[in-house]
Amino acid sequence: MLEVSKMLQIVGVIILAYIIVQSAYSGYFFSKSGELAKKTYVGKKTLGNPKNPEFHLFLDGDSVGAGVGASSFETSVGGRISGFYAQKYYVHFVNQSISGSAMNSLVDRLLPDEKQNLTVLIISSNDLFHFSSVSNFKPDTRKVLERYSKNTDKLIIIGPGRIFDSTAIPIVIRPIYQFAAWNYSKIIASEAKNFSKVVYVNPLITKINRSNYGYESASDGFHPNDEGHRFWFDLIRPVL
Numbered sequence: 001m002l003e004v005s006k007m008l009q010i011v012g013v014i015i016l017a018y019i020i021v022q023s024a025y026s027g028y029f030f031s032k033s034g035e036l037a038k039k040t041y042v043g044k045k046t047l048g049n050p051k052n053p054e055f056h057l058f059l060d061g062d063s064v065g066a067g068v069g070a071s072s073f074e075t076s077v078g079g080r081i082s083g084f085y086a087q088k089y090y091v092h093f094v095n096q097s098i099s100g101s102a103m104n105s106l107v108d109r110l111l112p113d114e115k116q117n118l119t120v121l122i123i124s125s126n127d128l129f130h131f132s133s134v135s136n137f138k139p140d141t142r143k144v145l146e147r148y149s150k151n152t153d154k155l156i157i158i159g160p161g162r163i164f165d166s167t168a169i170p171i172v173i174r175p176i177y178q179f180a181a182w183n184y185s186k187i188i189a190s191e192a193k194n195f196s197k198v199v200y201v202n203p204l205i206t207k208i209n210r211s212n213y214g215y216e217s218a219s220d221g222f223h224p225n226d227e228g229h230r231f232w233f234d235l236i237r238p239v240l
Contacts, residue, residue: 036220041067041076042095048086055089057082058096058112058152061122064161064232065097069218075226080233081120084240102126103140111151119152120236124159124184134183141191149197156239157192158201158232160184168221199239208234 040063048055059065059078067076074083082093094112098105103124121144127137149155163169164178185202192200208231216228224232 036068036218036223039068040097040099041070041073041078042097045073045082045093045095047082047091047093048089050090052088052090055085055091055118056112056114056116057085057091057093058116058119059094059122060101060106060109060119060148061097061159062101062126063097063099063223064125064229065095065101065120065122066099067095067097067229068099069220069223069225070229071226075229077122077229077232077236080229081236081240084233084237085118097122100126102130102132103137103144104132106144106148107140111147116152117154118240119148119155121148121155121157122159122232123157124188125161125163128160128163128177128181128184131180132184134187137184138187138191141187142194145191145195145198149195152197155195155198156201156236157188157198158203158236159188160203161232162203163222165216166222167217201235201239203232203235206235 059081063069064077067073067078070076070079073079078093078095078097082091085091096109101123106121106123123144124137124141126132145155145157160181162181164174164181169177181204185204189200189202192198210231213227213231216224216231218225218228
């Protein structure tokens with residue numbers, strides 16, 4: 001019995017030590033998130049040759065949509081999408097993304113007065129991160145798709161992100177996030193089928209070779225860096 005007691009004490013000490021070390025490790029990374037999130041690439045921008053046909057592009061969503069972690073507008077996912085269309089069009093680009101946004105954040109957000117050629121929503125990573133109520137997520141998703149699809153010729157929605165790949169997330173929690181991610185992606189996929197204009201891109205299902213990218217995390221170990229934003233763009237690119 002004494003040996004068993006000692007073993008339990010040792011296990012307890014190991015678990016406690018792990019919790020302390022992991023908390024400090026994750027805390028270090030998340031302390032960088034606040035500073036990193038201050039640099040975004042939102043607002044209005046025109047790109048391309050004014051002599052080309054006009055193209056109205058609208059982006060809304062969370063920190064990935066806002067460009068957090070990217071070193072420049074051009075390397076952000078929004079910059080890459082607008083740059084893609086600027087090769088043939090005169091692009092009127094509006095990025096309304098706000099860091100921390102979840103699906104319910106978009107339910108009442110203002111939409112452009114003018115109808116868009118393309119709307120892109122990068123959303124639901126924060127729902128996954130905070131384990132938002134799935135029962136509320138479903139009607140919120142339906143409301144968002146209904147609202148935004150009325151104001152555009154085509155709507156692309158992508159999310160949630162692969163949070164379980166983030167170095168800032170404790171290893172023991174990553175499988176939980178990976179399992180939970182499917183709950184949100186299945187709802188988005190199901191609701192998207194009800195709207196002819198909506199195309200859903202699921203980051204959890206991709207044939208992209210990740211070896212084509214370098215290290216994809218920004219300094220906080222959570223948001224994407226330039227390579228990470230390139231990965232997000234490459235997920236979206238086939239349906240542009």
